[in-house]
Amino acid sequence: MKFEGTKSYVATNDLTVAVNAAVALERPLLVKGEPGTGKTELARQVADALGLRMIEWNIKSTTKAQQGLYEYDAVSRLRDSQLGDERVHDVSNYIRKGKLWQAFEAGEKVVLLIDEVDKADIEFPNDLLQELDRMEFHVYETGEMIRARHRPIVIITSNNEKELPDAFLRRCFFHYIRFPDPETMKQIVEVHHPGIKNALLTEALTQFYEIRDMTGLKKKPSTSEVLDWLKLLLAEDLSPDEIRRDGADALPKLHGALLKNEQDVHLFERLAFMARAGR
Known part of the structure; x- marks a missing residue:
């Protein structure tokens, strides 16, 4: 076995x-x-x-x-005894x-x-x-x-x-269970989204691991969340260029699948503000 x-x-x-x-x-x-x-x-x-x-x-x-x-249901047994129920004589009825x-x-x-x-x-x-x-x-x-x-x-x-x-x-x-490295993650994605285009997958996973490595993130996105995110990207038929981030637009596309609290969203928004101010 x-x-x-x-x-x-x-x-x-x-x-x-x-x-x-x-x-x-x-x-x-x-x-x-x-x-x-x-x-x-x-x-x-x-x-x-x-x-x-x-x-x-x-x-x-x-x-x-x-x-x-x-669990022994003593309350039901007491109630049945008061009602004269015959089941009360066999305690196993209340186990x-x-x-x-x-x-x-x-x-x-x-x-x-x-x-x-x-x-x-x-x-x-x-x-x-x-x-x-x-x-x-x-x-x-x-x-x-x-x-x-x-x-x-x-x-x-x-x-x-x-x-x-x-x-x-x-x-x-x-x-x-260690968090999957990029190569293992690609295998996991292929199981759930067979035939996904390599360029889209590479861009998405690059962003995903960059997000996980960010200092100050309250909740790192997990495997299940990146799978949901990729499902949305495929449903919207987005290209690698369309999901690529720059400093002025730090939030990833459809970020609600990856970021699950306002603190982390605000972190990305502050980064975007700082990038715009530095231009």
């Missing part, structure tokens, strides 16, 4: 090595990187390439580790299975994505240590032990918003 990338996902050699190492070690793969570098999409592509079903657990700031195992439970009881190997783990409380990763390590957990309300029938491939993503506990990191195989 080897991952080698897919037709719709350009995976670098070090990324494929990391995925296959995590699978061989049967450890969670912790993938870090700035937003828009394809961390979440990696899990989908691994599942697709290996022919496996994917179970996705999207983490929010309010998510608790227990929700990944199961809602979480994403880990679903992955553990699957009749086949699955890919379990725990997406943006750093959004949750700092204790969240530690609360899952034993379950992810032993691939089992106890349901206190029913007394049963839930064990993984087939150890899932666990992929955990993080946007590096907060540090993760050392004990959690020790149990993971770690990979940092």
